[in-house]
Amino acid sequence: MKKLINHVDSLLAESLDGFAAAHADIVTLGNEREFVRRRLTRPGKVAVISGGGSGHEPLHAGFVGHGMLDAACPGQVFTSPTPNQMLAAAESVDTGAGVLFIVKNYSGDMMNFQMAAEMLDRDNATVIVNDDVAVENSTYTTGRRGVAGTLIVEKIVGAAAERGDNLAALKALGDAVNKATASMGVALTSCTVPAAGKPTFQIGADEMEMGVGIHGEPGRRRVKLTSADEIAAELTGAILKDLSLARGQQAILLVNGFGGTPMLELYLMVTAALKVLRGAGVEVVRHLTGSYVTSLEMAGCSITVTAVDAPLLALWDAPVHTAALRWGM
Amino acid sequence: MKKLINHVDSLLAESLDGFAAAHADIVTLGNEREFVRRRLTRPGKVAVISGGGSGHEPLHAGFVGHGMLDAACPGQVFTSPTPNQMLAAAESVDTGAGVLFIVKNYSGDMMNFQMAAEMLDRDNATVIVNDDVAVENSTYTTGRRGVAGTLIVEKIVGAAAERGDNLAALKALGDAVNKATASMGVALTSCTVPAAGKPTFQIGADEMEMGVGIHGEPGRRRVKLTSADEIAAELTGAILKDLSLARGQQAILLVNGFGGTPMLELYLMVTAALKVLRGAGVEVVRHLTGSYVTSLEMAGCSITVTAVDAPLLALWDAPVHTAALRWGM
Numbered sequence: 025m026k027k028l029i030n031h032v033d034s035l036l037a038e039s040l041d042g043f044a045a046a047h048a049d050i051v052t053l054g055n056e057r058e059f060v061r062r063r064l065t066r067p068g069k070v071a072v073i074s075g076g077g078s079g080h081e082p083l084h085a086g087f088v089g090h091g092m093l094d095a096a097c098p099g100q101v102f103t104s105p106t107p108n109q110m111l112a113a114a115e116s117v118d119t120g121a122g123v124l125f126i127v128k129n130y131s132g133d134m135m136n137f138q139m140a141a142e143m144l145d146r147d148n149a150t151v152i153v154n155d156d157v158a159v160e161n162s163t164y165t166t167g168r169r170g171v172a173g174t175l176i177v178e179k180i181v182g183a184a185a186e187r188g189d190n191l192a193a194l195k196a197l198g199d200a201v202n203k204a205t206a207s208m209g210v211a212l213t214s215c216t217v218p219a220a221g222k223p224t225f226q227i228g229a230d231e232m233e234m235g236v237g238i239h240g241e242p243g244r245r246r247v248k249l250t251s252a253d254e255i256a257a258e259l260t261g262a263i264l265k266d267l268s269l270a271r272g273q274q275a276i277l278l279v280n281g282f283g284g285t286p287m288l289e290l291y292l293m294v295t296a297a298l299k300v301l302r303g304a305g306v307e308v309v310r311h312l313t314g315s316y317v318t319s320l321e322m323a324g325c326s327i328t329v330t331a332v333d334a335p336l337l338a339l340w341d342a343p344v345h346t347a348a349l350r351w352g353m
Numbered sequence: 354m355k356k357l358i359n360h361v362d363s364l365l366a367e368s369l370d371g372f373a374a375a376h377a378d379i380v381t382l383g384n385e386r387e388f389v390r391r392r393l394t395r396p397g398k399v400a401v402i403s404g405g406g407s408g409h410e411p412l413h414a415g416f417v418g419h420g421m422l423d424a425a426c427p428g429q430v431f432t433s434p435t436p437n438q439m440l441a442a443a444e445s446v447d448t449g450a451g452v453l454f455i456v457k458n459y460s461g462d463m464m465n466f467q468m469a470a471e472m473l474d475r476d477n478a479t480v481i482v483n484d485d486v487a488v489e490n491s492t493y494t495t496g497r498r499g500v501a502g503t504l505i506v507e508k509i510v511g512a513a514a515e516r517g518d519n520l521a522a523l524k525a526l527g528d529a530v531n532k533a534t535a536s537m538g539v540a541l542t543s544c545t546v547p548a549a550g551k552p553t554f555q556i557g558a559d560e561m562e563m564g565v566g567i568h569g570e571p572g573r574r575r576v577k578l579t580s581a582d583e584i585a586a587e588l589t590g591a592i593l594k595d596l597s598l599a600r601g602q603q604a605i606l607l608v609n610g611f612g613g614t615p616m617l618e619l620y621l622m623v624t625a626a627l628k629v630l631r632g633a634g635v636e637v638v639r640h641l642t643g644s645y646v647t648s649l650e651m652a653g654c655s656i657t658v659t660a661v662d663a664p665l666l667a668l669w670d671a672p673v674h675t676a677a678l679r680w681g682m
Contacts, residue, residue: 026558287410291369
């Protein structure tokens with residue numbers, strides 16, 4: 025295993041310390057590093073909290089800040105954070121307007137966020153993200169997995185929280201954005217979880233895992249590597265089939281790298297995905313391209329499409345100031 | 354070779370098309386994709402142009418836009434752009450105030466930018482970036498290599514151009530920032546140039562290349578992989594030795610990933626580098642952490658330190674709106 029670390033046990037703490045130092049204008053850490061929270065909260069604003077296993081950076085801590093999350097709870101690599109982390113985060117950032125949890129649909133996260141929600145003596149609601157159309161049920165889920173579309177839910181819901189929407193409205197909005205969002209990914213290589221010390225899966229030099237999950241878990245099938253155009257056609261085709269978009273529908277396109285794929289290839293995938301979307305009459309009105317929801321150093325990418333109308337687009341465009349997404353301020 | 358591409362020959366064109374589509378609010382391409390230019394130029398402002406081989410994305414095209422570059426000329430992967438590309442870019446974005454070229458010190462780039470400068474029938478000057486302290490002379494250079502510090506030169510000079518500094522002032526500023534900047538990197542794996550189809554270099558499962566260049570070219574020595582703290586101590590130590598900073602000196606710290614290293618590790622390297630810098634009495638007042646000057650999918654990172662005073666810091670903080678760096682607007 026080749027990684028820039030000192031000890032596997034201290035990796036997360038040392039990384040969080042670096043994150044907090046590099047973005048001290050935006051975030052602070054909980055006393056025991058249970059959460060990353062925005063420096064300033066605003067009374068009357070619903071607190072939006074997410075979290076999950078580490079190893080998907082910049083998700084979620086990179087999205088803490090004005091216009092997006094109030095706090096993120098980092099678990100160990102690919103391991104759910106504990107209910108205590110979520111409770112500590114909620115105590116820290118709730119100003120009385122309640123707490124909205126945004127949770128990716130994985131069994132560990134679901135169980136722990138649900139426990140936190142039940143234990144929490146504050147108004148709360150939960151949005152479950154399950155945008156991955158690759159497989160129904162999977163290694164770590166009942167039902168579909170939550171993947172890169174999570175960042176789109178976090179951005180849009182975060183903007184609505186910032187303008188003052190109440191808890192019920194944010195819950196409904198989050199559910200609606202999740203429903204309007206679909207993703208699918210492909211892996212060319214495995215990743216290596218530090219505590220495991222060896223690759224999560226073996227894959228041939230000419231193979232790819234079509235429909236891979238963001239922990240390197242299996243997708244639809246293992247096949248020979250094909251061209252970017254063919255890959256984009258399959259990923260985008262599955263997304264379009266799921267969303268059933270009308271011609272003329274406006275959309276956000278997120279081409280997301282899993283960590284080990286260069287920008288040169290991600291932008292090429294934008295070209296490839298646009299061919300398919302244009303062919304289907306979908307008008308991409310906003311782009312996001314980069315490694316935002318990663319699987320450590322796994323090579324590959326996912327494509328995410330979110331159908332938007334003018335109100336959703338305005339929330340997407342609203343100012344955001346986080347470590348990983350920043351515009352309008 | 355596992356890459357998301359269609360054909361090696363069309364890789365760059367398809368990637369540039371995706372880049373231009375994804376950032377159509379900021380950039381346009383030359384008619385024959387000779388350059389990426391900002392959509393809007395402003396009469397009276399010196400045009401700042403850079404460029405170099407592709408494969409280092411987001412450098413340079415990702416830094417085209419308000420407050421930074423006016424145009425970037427992309428060569429094939431790890432290959433200098435041609436003088437004709439630079440001339441076409443200059444014709445496109447110079448509004449009469451002259452052209453400043455920012456060039457990384459590699460023999461191919463130096464020769465081609467120099468030819469362009471000589472052929473160009475407009476006022477021009479050139480800033481040469483050679484921030485890499487790892488080696489004097491190298492595979493592709495006479496003298497030190499230009500690496501991740503280039504983005505700091507481009508940001509600060511770009512901000513000064515935006516406020517209206519003239520060509521001579523920008524040339525002097527660029528030289529001063531280059532002199533105040535030092536970098537050094539380490540590679541854990543090789544990258545694979547698409548046209549070559551195989552890794553640029555072979556490296557053992559327990560080895561690292563200390564002082565590696567951004568094309569995977571050799572550095573100081575091949576040694577056993579050590580801890581992040583030891584690596585940071587060597588990289589940062591070499592930088593401090595080169596810059597001879599006084600205690601109390603303020604600085605920008607850039608921890609730059611080469612493409613295949615996760616953010617989790619880069620932020621850990623921030624923690625590791627800060628220990629060394631604090632020990633030397635250097636006060637890091639601004640951070641940038643991420644994969645900004647890459648070597649395709651190479652695993653590893655570089656550390657860059659730029660000594661700053663209040664005027665340089667104000668230029669660093671000035672608004673910027675590019676694909677890869679955006680703040681204040």
